[in-house]
Amino acid sequence: MENVLVSLVPLLPLGGAVVLLAFGKRLGEPWGGITATATVAASFGLALAAALGFLGGGAEPEIVTWFDWLPALGVRAELLWDPLAALMTLVVTGVGAVIHLYSIGYMEGDEGYGRFFAYMNLFAFSMLILVLANNFAVLFVGWELVGLCSYLLISFWFDRPTAAAAGKKAFVVNRVGDAGFLVALMLVFSTFGTLDFGRVFEAAPAELGTGLATAITILLLVGATGKSAQLPLYVWLPDAMEGPTPVSALIHAATMVTAGVYMVARTGALFDLAPVSAGVVAVVGAATAFYAATVALGQRDIKRVLAYSTISQLGYMFMAVGAAAYVAGLFHLLTHAFFKALLFLGAGSVIHALGGEQDMRRMGGLARRMPLTFGTMLVAWLAISGIPPFSGFWSKDEILAALFQRGGLWTVLWGVGLVTALITAYYMSRLMYLTFFGERHWSEGVHPHESPPVMALPLLVLGLGSLVGGLVNTTWRPALEHFLEPAFEGLTTATLPEGVTLLLLATISAAAGLAGIIAAADIYMRRKAAREEGPVWDLLRGGYRVDDLYARVFVDGGGALTRFAATTVDEKGVDGAVNGLARLTGWLGARMRPLQTGFVRSYGLVVLVGAVALLAWFLSRGVF
Amino acid sequence: MIVASWCTVTPGWYMALAAVLFVIGASGMLLRRNALVMFMSVELMLNAVNLSFVAAGRELNVIEGQVSVFFVMVVAAAEVVVGLAIIVMVFRRRSTASVDELSDLRG
Numbered sequence: 247m248e249n250v251l252v253s254l255v256p257l258l259p260l261g262g263a264v265v266l267l268a269f270g271k272r273l274g275e276p277w278g279g280i281t282a283t284a285t286v287a288a289s290f291g292l293a294l295a296a297a298l299g300f301l302g303g304g305a306e307p308e309i310v311t312w313f314d315w316l317p318a319l320g321v322r323a324e325l326l327w328d329p330l331a332a333l334m335t336l337v338v339t340g341v342g343a344v345i346h347l348y349s350i351g352y353m354e355g356d357e358g359y360g361r362f363f364a365y366m367n368l369f370a371f372s373m374l375i376l377v378l379a380n381n382f383a384v385l386f387v388g389w390e391l392v393g394l395c396s397y398l399l400i401s402f403w404f405d406r407p408t409a410a411a412a413g414k415k416a417f418v419v420n421r422v423g424d425a426g427f428l429v430a431l432m433l434v435f436s437t438f439g440t441l442d443f444g445r446v447f448e449a450a451p452a453e454l455g456t457g458l459a460t461a462i463t464i465l466l467l468v469g470a471t472g473k474s475a476q477l478p479l480y481v482w483l484p485d486a487m488e489g490p491t492p493v494s495a496l497i498h499a500a501t502m503v504t505a506g507v508y509m510v511a512r513t514g515a516l517f518d519l520a521p522v523s524a525g526v527v528a529v530v531g532a533a534t535a536f537y538a539a540t541v542a543l544g545q546r547d548i549k550r551v552l553a554y555s556t557i558s559q560l561g562y563m564f565m566a567v568g569a570a571a572y573v574a575g576l577f578h579l580l581t582h583a584f585f586k587a588l589l590f591l592g593a594g595s596v597i598h599a600l601g602g603e604q605d606m607r608r609m610g611g612l613a614r615r616m617p618l619t620f621g622t623m624l625v626a627w628l629a630i631s632g633i634p635p636f637s638g639f640w641s642k643d644e645i646l647a648a649l650f651q652r653g654g655l656w657t658v659l660w661g662v663g664l665v666t667a668l669i670t671a672y673y674m675s676r677l678m679y680l681t682f683f684g685e686r687h688w689s690e691g692v693h694p695h696e697s698p699p700v701m702a703l704p705l706l707v708l709g710l711g712s713l714v715g716g717l718v719n720t721t722w723r724p725a726l727e728h729f730l731e732p733a734f735e736g737l738t739t740a741t742l743p744e745g746v747t748l749l750l751l752a753t754i755s756a757a758a759g760l761a762g763i764i765a766a767a768d769i770y771m772r773r774k775a776a777r778e779e780g781p782v783w784d785l786l787r788g789g790y791r792v793d794d795l796y797a798r799v800f801v802d803g804g805g806a807l808t809r810f811a812a813t814t815v816d817e818k819g820v821d822g823a824v825n826g827l828a829r830l831t832g833w834l835g836a837r838m839r840p841l842q843t844g845f846v847r848s849y850g851l852v853v854l855v856g857a858v859a860l861l862a863w864f865l866s867r868g869v870f
Numbered sequence: 871m872i873v874a875s876w877c878t879v880t881p882g883w884y885m886a887l888a889a890v891l892f893v894i895g896a897s898g899m900l901l902r903r904n905a906l907v908m909f910m911s912v913e914l915m916l917n918a919v920n921l922s923f924v925a926a927g928r929e930l931n932v933i934e935g936q937v938s939v940f941f942v943m944v945v946a947a948a949e950v951v952v953g954l955a956i957i958v959m960v961f962r963r964r965s966t967a968s969v970d971e972l973s974d975l976r977g
Contacts, residue, residue, distance in 0.1 A: 844976025846908075846969040850899050 249310045251296040252327045255335060256374035258285040258292070263367035270360020279350035282363035286346050286370050290339035297332040300729060307732065309380055309444075316383065321441055326380035330733035333576060333726075334377035334508055341500045341583050342370050344704040348591050349492040351701035352598060362402060362490065369395035373501050377508060382431045382441040385509070389427065389473065392502045393420045399497060400489040412485035419482040423472015430465035433458065447515035454519055463516050463523035466509065467530070474506025475557050476564060477534045481793055483557055487549040491594030494549060499556045499590050500583040507563040507579055511572045511734075518737050524568050528649075531564025532662040537790075539669040543676070544778070544786025547604045548593045551677050554789075555630070556586055558670060562645055565659055571648035571740035573727045577719045578641035580726070584711035585629040585638055591705055592623035596681060598701070599694040606677065611686035615694040618702050620682050622709035627678050629712040631671035632759035639756060640716030642667060647751045648740040664758050671762025679770035721748060884925035891918035905957045905967040909950075916946050 262285035270278050299305030307328035315323040325331075346366060353362050372395050376388025393416075401413025431441065437458060438446050450459070470476070475483035475498075486498045497503070510517060510527060517524045535558045542554035559582050566575030597604055599616055613620040629636035632643065646667070649660040688694065696702070719726035721742075742748060785791065843849075891914055898911030920939045927935015961967050 839977030842975065842977030844973030846972065847900055847903070850908075854896055854900070 248296050248299070248308055248327065251292045252308065252310050252325055252378070253312070255289045255293050255296070255339070256325075256371050256378060258289045259367040259370035259374065261285065263364050263371060266360055266364035266367060270364050273360060275354065275359050276350050278360040278363050279346070279353065282367045283343060283346040283350065285367060286339055287343040289370070289374070290336065290343050293332065293335045293339055296327060297329075297336060300329045300332055300732075319383070319435070319441065320439075321381060321383045323384060324380035324442075325378040325384075326443060327378070328733050329730050330508075330512065330576070331378050333580070333730065335374060337504075337580055337583050338370065338373045338377060338501050341587050341708070342366075342373075342496055344707050345492050345496040345500070345587060345591065348495075348594075348701050348704035349490075351698050352492050352594055353490065356490075358402065362399075365395055365398045365402070366493075366496070369399065369497060369502070373505075376505055380443055382434060382443070382446075385512075386427070386431060389469070389505065389509075390424065392497070392505060393417065393424070393473070396420075396486070396497050396502055399493040400486045402489055402493065406488070409488040412482075412488040416482035416486050419479050420472045423469045423479050425468075426465045426472075427469025430462050430469065433462045433465065437462075443512070447513075450515050450519060454516070456520060459516055459519040460523050463513070463520045464526065466513060466516070467523060467527055470506030470509055470527075470564075471530065472506075473509075474503050474560050474564070476506065476530050476560065477537060480534065480538065480557050481796055484550050484553045484789065487547070487553050491549065491590055491597060494553070495587045495590030495594070498553065499586040503556060503560055504563065504579045504583070507560065507567055507575055510564070510567040511576060514567070514570070514572055514734060514737050517567075518570070524570060526568070528565050528568025528656070528659055531561040531566075531568055532659045532666075533561070534558065535561025535565065535666045536662050536669075537561075539666045539673065541786055541789045542673040543669065544783050546606055546787065548596065548606050548609070548677060548681065549590070549604055551606075551673060552586070552589050552593060555589075555670065555674065558666060559586065559630070561666075562642060562663065565649060565663060566645040569645075569649055569652055569656060569659070569740050570738060571645060572734050572737075573719070573724075573730050573739070574641065574644040574648050576730065577726055578638075578645055580718070581629065581637035581641040581712070581715045584708050584715045585626040585636075588622060588626040588705065588708035588712050589630070591701070591708065592619050592626065595619040595697045595701060595705065596694075598697060600688055600692055603688065603692070606680040608687050608689060609681045610684045610688070611682070612694055613682040616682075616696050618696055618705060622705040622712075623678065623682070625709045625712045627674050629716075630674050631763055632667050632755055633763075634752070634756055635716065637712050637715035637717075639752075639759070640720060643752050643755050644719070644742065646755050647742050647748055650747075650751055651741055651743045664755060667755055668758040668762045671759040672766045675763045675766030676770050679766060683771060881925045881929040885922055888918045888922040888925070891915075891921065903968045903970050905960070905969050905972075908969065909953055909957065913946065913950070916942060 259282075262282050266273070266278055266282060273281060307326065310325040310327065312323040312325070315321050346363070349362065349366065353359055356362065369392060372388055372391030374388075376385060376392055379385035379388055397413045397417040400416050401410045403409045404413070434446060435441055437454065438449055440446060454462075468479075472479045483498055483503065487494055489498070517527065538554045538557035538561060542551050542558065545551045545554060559578070563575045563578050563582070566572070566578060595616065596609065596612060596619060599612070599619075600609065603609065625636060629638035632639045634640075642663075646660055646663050649656050649663060697705075717723075743751065788794070895911045895914035895916075895918060898914065899908050902908055902911065920942055923935045923938050923942075925935075927933065927938075957967060960972065964971070966972075
C-alpha cells in the first residue's frame with residue numbers, strides 16, 4: 247500500500263508535466279495552473295498519508311523498486327521512504343503546492359502560462375526523485391534534472407537577454423559542481439562496488455580509510471556548493487532572480503538549493519568518517535553565511551537582497567550539517583522553506599502591485615496599501631531575524647547552540663553565526679523599512695493594490711508556517727528530532743547544551759536579532775533613505791566584485807583558451823596538416839608532369855617495355 | 871617438350887609465327903604515326919595472341935584456348951567500333967590522323 251503511495255508521489259507531478267507539455271496551450275488559463283497545483287497538492291496528501299507511520303513511530307523505512315536500471319552496475323531505480331525522505335518530500339510538495347497556487351495568480355496573462363506550469367511540475371518531479379532516491383545514481387538523475395528545470399525556469403522569459411544569460415550562468419556554474427559530484431560517485435563505486443545507500447553506508451566504517459573518505463566527501467561538497475550556492479560557486483543564484491518570482495521562491499529559496507544540505511545529511515555516514523571534510527563543510531557554510539549577509543546589505547533590488555539572504559541562510563544549514571547537527575540543519579531547512587518562500591512571494595506581490603518595479607528606492611509606504619502582504623511579510627521578517635517565538639528563532643538558535651556545544655574552534659563558527667544573525671536582522675529590516683514604511687517613492691501613475699485571493703492565500707499559509715513552524719522542534723518537545731532519529735542512527739551527532747547555557751545562548755541570539763532590527767530602524771526609519779554612497783557601499787552592492795573577478799579569470803581565460811584552440815591549434819595545426827598534404831600532392835604532380843609527353847607512341851613503348859619487363863620477371867621467378 | 875623438326879608443322883611453328891606477327895604489330899604500333907595504321911597493328915597483335923591461344927589449346931587438347939579466342943575477338947570487335955568512331959571524329963575535326971599532332975594532353 248505504502249509502496250504505491252510513495253511511487254505515486256513523484257509520478258503525479260510527472261504526469262502533470264507531460265499533460266501540460268502536450269496540452270498546456272489548449273487547457274489555457276487557469277486550468278493549466280489548476281492541473282499543476284492539483285498534482286502537487288495530491289502528492290502532498292499522499293506523502294502525508296505515507297508518512298503517518300513515521301509520525302506514530304515504529305514504522306520501518308521502505309524501499310520501493312521500480313525496475314532494473316543499470317544491471318551491469320547493479321543499479322536499480324529504487325525509492326527510499328524513510329523519515330529524512332519523508333520530511334524533504336513534505337517540504338517540497340507542501341511548499342511546492344502553495345507556490346503553484348500562487349503562480350496561478352502571478353503568471354496570469356503570461357504568454358507561456360502552460361509552459362511555466364509544465365516546467366514547475368517537472369521540477370517537483372525532479373526534486374522528489376532527488377530526495378526519494380535510494381542510491382547515488384538515482385540521486386544524480388534527480389540532481390541533474392532539478393538543474394535542468396532551474397535553467398529552464400530562470401530563462402523562462404528567454405526573450406530577455408539578461409534572463410537567457412542568467413540561465414546559462416546557472417547551468418554552467420552547476421556543471422562545475424556536478425563534475426566534483428560525479429567523481430565522488432565514481433570513487434564510491436570503485437570502493438564499494440555498489441551505489442546503493444544502505445550498502446555503502448553499512449560498509450563504510452569498515453572499508454573506507456580516512457584519506458579516501460575525505461576525498462569522497464570533499465568532492466561531494468564541491469557538488470553541494472554548486473547546487474546550494476555556497477562559496478565559491480554561489481555566483482549563479484543572485485542572477486537566477488531573472489526568473490519569475492514564484493520560481494525564485496520555490497526553486498532558488500525553498501527546495502532545490504537545499505539539495506546540497508539534504509545530500510550532506512543523507513551521506514552523513516561518510517562525513518562521519520572524515521572529520522576534516524565535515525569541518526570544511528562547516529567553515530564553507532560559515533564563510534558563505536557571513537559573506538552573503540554583508541553583500542545583502544548593499545543590494546537595492548528587493549529580490550537580490552532575498553537571493554543573498556538565501557545564500558546566507560543556506561550557509562547556516564551547511565554549518566549545522568558540518569557540525570553533525572543534522573536535525574538542526576534540516577530544521578532550519580524546514581523553517582527557511584516557509585519564511586523565505588513567504589518573503590519571495592511577498593516580494594513578488596509587491597513587484598506585481600508596482601507593475602514590475604524591483605528597486606527598493608522606488609518603494610516605501612506600502613504597508614497601508616497592501617496590509618495582507620505587509621502582515622505576512624512581517625511574520626517572515628521576524629522569523630528570519632530570529633525573534634522568538636517565530637520559526638526562524640528556534641532553528642537558528644538550535645544551530646548556534648549546537649556549534650557552541652562542540653567547543654574549541656567551533657566556538658569561532660558560533661561567533662560568526664551570531665554576527666551573521668545580527669547582520670541578517672539588519673538587512674531584512676532595511677528591506678522592510680524601505681519597502682513598507684516611510685514615504686512613498688513609487689512613480690506617478692502606479693497604483694499599488696493588494697494581490698488577488700489566489701495569491702493571498704499562499705501568503706497566509708506560509709505565514710502560518712513561519713509563525714508556528716518552529717514549534718515542531720522546541721527544546722521541551724523535540725518532535726522533529728524523534729521523527730528523524732532513525733535516519734541518523736549510529737552516527738555521532740552534535741548535542742545541545744542544557745539548562746542555563748541553552749537559555750543564555752537563546753537570549754544572546756535573540757538579542758542579536760533584536761539589535762539588528764533596532765540598529766536598522768535607527769538609520770532607515772529616522773533618516774528615511776540613508777544615502778548609501780561611497781566605495782564601501784559600491785563594493786557591497788557589487789558583491790565584492792566577485793563576478794568581475796570570475797569574468798576576468800574564467801570567462802576571459804576560457805575565451806583565450808578557445809581562441810588559442812581556434813587560431814593556433816585549428817587553423818595552424820589541423821588546417822595546416824590538410825593544406826600541407828594538398829601542397830605535397832601538388833608538388834609531386836608538378837614533378838611528374840613531364841612524364842605525360844602527349845605522344846601516343848611513346849606511351850605505347852612504355853606499355854610494351856612494361857609488359858616485357860613483367861614477363862621477364864615472371865620467367866625469372868619461374869612462375870610458368 | 872615437343873621436338874621441332876623440319877618436316878612436320880609442330881605447334882612450335884605456330885608459336886614462332888605468332889611471335890613474328892606480334893613483333894610486326896608492335897613495330898607498326900611504335901613506328902607508324904597514322905592512327906588508322908596503328909589500329910591495324912593493334913589488331914595484328916591481338917590476332918597473334920589468338921593464334922598462340924589456339925595452337926596451345928590444340929596442343930594441350932583443351933577447349934579453353936579456343937574459348938579465349940572468341941572472347942578476344944568479341945572484345946576486339948567492340949573496341950574497333952569505338953576506336954574507329956573516335957578516329958573518324960578526330961579526323962573530321964582536325965583534318966589529320968597523325969597521333970604525333972594529337973598531343974593536347976601533354977603535361
